[in-house]
Amino acid sequence: MLGGGPAGAAAALCLARAGISVTLIEREAAPQEKVCGEFLGSNAARRLRHLGLDLAALGAVSIEGARLASGARRAALDLPFEAWGLPRARLDEALLAAAATAGANVMRGCAARRAERVAEGWRLHLSDGMVLAGPALVLANGKHELRGQARAQRGQHVGLKLPLRLSGPLAEVLLLPLRGGYAGLQPSVGGQANLCVALRKADKALSTPEGLLRTVAAGSDLAAMLLAGAIPVRKKPLAIAGLPYGFLHRDAAHVDGTLFRVGDQFAVIPSLAGEGMDMALASGIAAAGAIVAGEHAGRFHARMRRAWQRPMRWAGLVARLLDQTPGGAVRAAEMLPLAARFVAGRMRLGHGA
Template sequence: MRPLVILGGGPAGAAAAITLARAGARPLLLERSAATQEKVCGEFLGADAAAALAGLGIDLAALGAVPVRRAIFAAGRRQGRFDLPFAAWSLPRLVLDEALLALAEASGAEVRRGVAVTAAAWGDGGWRLRLGDGRVEAAGAVVLATGKHELRGLARDAAGGSVGLKLALEGVPIGDAIAVLACAGGYAGLQPRAGGGANLCLALPAGTPGLAAAARDPAALLALVAGGSAVARDLLRDAVAVWARPLAVAAVPYGYIAPAESGVFRVGDQAAVIPSLCGDGIAMALGSGRLAAQAILAGQGAAMHQAGWARHVQPGMRVARAMDVALARAPGAVALAAGWLPGMARWAARRTRLGDPRA
């Protein structure tokens, strides 16, 4: 039986693997993709994500990340601009996830790519993990890091119906800003993409008018976002989609926080899902992965670890959810407030960074 298996090789699984391997454990990490994939993600890395990555030994500038220094909130004819209260970066997930998995391997973890886990079941003092090729792996402890994807036998009890979309663009004069752009049903994020161009990303409630067309057709997605504000119209005027269609993910359960349960260490999106653009899921993935690994090394039970993580994220999650509701229902007021009261906007930006509390 394997003492420890990590399911999923995104930032959460990789951070857990690196921490465990550096402490002398030799975890097995199973990642279903044979090669790193594009993921629906704004690719914004705030101060706590940057600090967590630096702590692991990842140099964002060396990987080609571009700095993000300013924020713009726009709705209708209104807009508010402020300087971010911390250094932030943009880095494609293709680059970040690859660097993290390579580091996990170099640190001594056994990383198997192209291996999907299709189900997990507890019995006879251990986990039985069914693999995509029909084989079964036995494990003493499991770190569940499958992100947005549910695993049979360990699915989250999470309600939620947001649909996430992402589109790489050329011809967008975004500079070093992240723009939060109101649009029908919610808001989108636009920021520079390392290597040139820009990244447009949004999550809207399922059933939002125009969403189905936007998920299929870049022109429909650009029209949906450009229709929400004068700033978006200007920024997207000469935008050219790099991909034939947007990347999409369904059923994102914003606000979810995993309850304390024994037997499995949930990390990343399996532990908590913060509304996009109101908080940094990657920082939370890195922080929860590292903390779960430390709990395992200290012999702490999964339930105690999970309860601690829930206590840590709850206050910031409340602020992020309030921001999410305000952006969806009163985006003009948020844009005005961001411009008039940049101190408040910076306070909210800081309050919703929920990485590793000990880092």
């Protein structure tokens, strides 16, 4: 198992529970924050419970509603399901701890450099010179590429994250369309808020907290009001570039039956859907099931493609709409709340997926 994010940890946990010997390699030795909006919807919450995690006990903050705002317009969005916010350092650590408790061998602080196909399966060469061998390999390395196994698409979007102390309370998640992307603002632990931004073009101004806050505040009256007097908790925003939004893995003509892709290595849904972590969990759990059942990786990928095509298509459509006519999208959500609710549901994986 390469990577200890939600996809890799969920897969390792399920394999260990099924009595399969599994080693997970995670390059970070200690808990790390990741560029992420931290929004967990009901499907993700259900899957985390299934894996044995208690969101409330981990300190997750319940999200009471959602709002869309652009310029002077704002629309309340129906959030007809439970939703939570939890920092990634906490969530990812809890999943890794659960995988280790279930019996997975979790190796931290060493990176995989390359994977080698051999007659008996795979050899994984690590940064410390160690070589691991096993009959199957699961690529769960998220946004980072492994030499020789890179995803077939590179994107333009840059993602940024800045935890904040707001001057007033926040109980909702806000979706704030911006030129070339969007910002999300939602409550986080310890009375903080999490500001997350994805934009098609990186701008130097975004590399400072002041520049980032100015850019988001310029997009809507609501953001300007909420961000007035906000105190950044970090000196610089966390950033990641080259996000391949819309990437959905397709196997080449000859597929290796023992090389499985999960999470962001399989598909990258536009992050405004708030669905990436659920997809990561769902694919990790499903990959473990496929390995236990001896399913060919090509069949597993084809099954996943079928399940993911619809949410990917709808999320892409919404991202384009917000990008091209942010004011119109807010107005439509205001006037047609049932349609907005329908669209929000279409961007999610089914419960059973």
